[in-house]
Amino acid sequence: MLLEMHDICKSFPLGDGYIEILKHIDLSVEEGEYLAIMGPSGSGKTTLMNLIGCLDVPTSGSYYFCGQDIAGASDDALADIRNSSIGFVFQNYQLLPTMTALDNVALPLLYADVDRTERRERARAALERMGLGERVEHRPNQLSGGQCQRVAIARAMINKPKLLLADEPTGALDTASGAQIMDLFEELNAAGTTVVLITHDPNVAARAGHTRHILDGRLVEEDAL
Template structure:
């Protein structure tokens, strides 16, 4: 589903070039449940942004579902983000003046879906994440866990093949974090590919595979199959 080949991401600061990602090679198969770990500044969020078509590699190739996207036009990337990828962030990014249902409807507006269908699909998505009784609540009337569930509903409403979650439990207490991770696990069991960035081992433990990024390089790739853990350095 996803293949990064010799990907480098560089930035120029004060006439000096800094590599945030260096010669990154990574393959993610359809249906995987994977976490990306690493210290602050390791490049894990940059890696996530490239996978999510929010940023482009400086060099190297990025294939998404068989299509090479390094030279894709911005409009092409926008369509992929809207139709094929759902995003969940640590800070929820809900619009404060819209209720839960209307926040979930937003990706469908950009996709050109009719108002009637938007309403129906948003309500189904909120029911799926356990918020059938909170559809008309404003973000200010929701707990942190409920806000994140709205964000998950918004991420799944266009039925994406891939969900990217950047520190999705970072602003939540441990009990609520467990509930959110159980939601991701259920989505994965239903066939959705999920990749999440986290700095917490207990969150990464929910996933079947963990890659570790350090100084812009992939330094560890471990996954669990049945009761056995396999590890590649």
């Protein structure tokens, strides 16, 4: 198993008490899997993505990523796991607006202590693989939404992560650009990357190997919907 969650709950402080957002989540993802997690707005998808991606820790329950205990990990340990093992893709791309496509893609390598020449070579090659070889010196505001998302995917993949984790990656894109992004995820999965994709869109979820459904903070079986 790449990751295993058992009986995960997540609450946030609210007023005098707490609001429980995720309720008794059991989720396992095998290496090489392509999983879609589908649910309506407000069902807890992003909260769950933040836990899967080691951006936050659960209130209770156990979470193991690559055999490592996440539920009790320090902030530094979580950052190490994210940098070495997880690539993130977000609906709004999360590119740094003042940096070129090349520098955006190369940034994770800076944190990984790769020297400048190698950073630039690897980032250029990654952008070429995304069909953006002519766009390396462009800034995000000089690129289309679909191009921005391909830059973001190149950045997510630059450290060869075990897990590619995407939250509504086509949510801001037109149908054709969205389809290109889905093709890319399929290729990356075929090449061995585990993909977890979070979406409210059944057409997007249908491209994954299989789908789990989230409703009101619980993972439910499809026939319970």
